[in-house]
Amino acid sequence: MSSNQPNTATVLVDSIISLIPGSLRALPTSIVLLTLFLGYLTLVQLLRWRRYNAVHQQYQRKFDKGELTPDDAQKIMQLASAWDMPFAFGAGYGVGILRTFSIPTVSKLFYATKEMATVEKVVRRYADTEILLTTASFCPLSGFHDISLKTDISTPAQDPRTNIAIARINYLHGKYKISNDDYLFTLYGFMSGPLNMIDRYGWRALSPLERAAVFIFWAELGRKMGIQDIPATMEELATWCQAYEEKHMVPTKINNIIGNVTLWDNVVGVPERFGLRRLVERLVICLMDDRMREAFMWEAQPQYMHLLAKGLMYLSMFMQRWLLLPRSEPLCGLDASLPGVEAFGKRFRPTIFRWEPWYKPESSGLGYLMDVLLVKLGHHAGVPGKRFKSEGYRLEELGPERYEQVGHEEVFREAERIQGCPIPSYYFRR
Incomplete structure (x- = not known):
């Protein structure tokens, strides 16, 4: 092969330059490429805040008046969870869910279900839980994509998926004796996990509107699940949960067993070659506070592992904030748009x-x-x-x-009760 043949990088640069108007081609290549790069960075900044500004323009006034509805809160929360910071939000959910298993009464109950007897049971259990919670988070809480279509309680829901998902969760939980305190602590994990993760590693801070939306949404979902005595504010719930942790979050062998299973499920897709999976496990542990880690009886990680975890998260923050264009599609794990009538069956x-x-x-x-x-x-x-x-x-x-x-049938009746209107007949078609 001739040594004079151009390499791939040269061909790529030449192709880019060929697209530039002739009047600019006289400039040095380095100046042209720098100009293009700066133009790209400018475009990133012009687009980065567009969705954020649109959401705040739509809902800020209602928030200031204290008039946000749970449906409003759900849509606001999706700005961060599906568009701006889905990975940080998802990691926060993961740590929040794991945190619930650091309470012995919760881990003991899960252990007693015997849903960890085989690999397939473990993975399917988490897959099904993820689907139910994702459906509840992204399909409309009210059952209507357009709430103005709900004229009275006899109007069938446009989209009953969220309330069917919640009703199914209620049905499954009804098989076990779960204390209201454990329910409350678990509910708080879904709120605090993402908030804490984004506070530490999000490329931007959540606004007061977004933080309020997280509480309003999960409090409403908690009420639909029958959880009692949900405090009126996030601050009150956080104070209660802090006291609950101090009293009940203690190390046990069952915590360790359930924690290991849950951690394994979250990293099992990482190849074991070169110790990659074990490395990721250790990085996940670095995201936890000491009380939570000790409750699972896991060893403290050395300082260099904490530095590596922080470095990777900060690198991700920097790239999202300054180098990457915003998402063109939401990342949420399912298609939450209104399906056609036939698709529901x-x-x-x-x-x-x-x-x-x-x-x-x-x-x-x-x-x-x-x-x-x-x-x-x-x-x-x-x-x-x-x-x-x-x-x-x-x-x-x-x-x-x-x-x-x-x-x-119990699930369908419960779904109709909590959404306050019937499930449309076409949902039952097969």
Whole structure:
């Protein structure tokens, strides 16, 4: 091969320069590329705050008047959770959920369900939980994408998915004796986890409007779950939970078992080669405070691991804030837009898949080859198929396999009660 053949970088630069108007091509290449780079950075900043400003312009006045509704709060919360900082928000949820298992009464209850007997039970349990909570977070709380369409209590919901998901959670929780205090502490984990993570590692701070929205949304969801004595403000709930932690968050062997299972489920998709999975486990532990870590009986990580964790998170913050264009599509794990009437009667599928690809459709051709490659790389445990219910899911069927075909009518009645109107008949079509 000739040594004079241009390399790929040279060809790319020449291609970019060819797109530049002739009057600018006389400038040195370095000046042209620097100008393009600065133009890109300017574009990032022009677009970065556009959605933020639009949301605040729409809801700030209602917030100032104390008139935000739970549906408003849900939409406001999605600004950070699906558009601006989904990874920080998701990591916060993960730490918040894990924190609930540092309370022995919670971890002991989960241990008693025997839903950790096999790998498939563990992964499916977390996959189903994620689907139920994601549905509740992103499909409309009221059951209406346009609340003006709800003229009275006899008007069927436009989109009953959130309330069916909550009703299914209530049905499954009803099988066990869970104290209201443990419910309250768990509810606070869903609020405080993302808030704390973004306070530390978000590329921007959450506004007072957004922080209030997180509380309003989760408090409403808690009421739909039947949780009693939810304080009127985030500050009151935080004070109560702090006292609860000090009294009840203590190390136990069952905490350690459940913590290890939960941590494993969150990192299992990371390859074990070169110690990568163990490294990620240690980095996750660095995101916890000492009381939580000690409750799981995990060793303290050395200072260099904490520095590495912070460095990676700060690098992510910097890139999102200054170098990356904002998302053009939300990242939320499912399609929360209003489905067509026919789609409601069919099975649903998530848009993000775990290590075991539950509910992922079977593919062919290049798609199948990609699935095989993901298995080879250790990112998936197997290719999609009947084993992982590739036909999709129904919300009323999610949960442990032994409850899959029971409780549907109870779930539908509960969903209609908490949303205050009927489920549309077309949801029941098969």
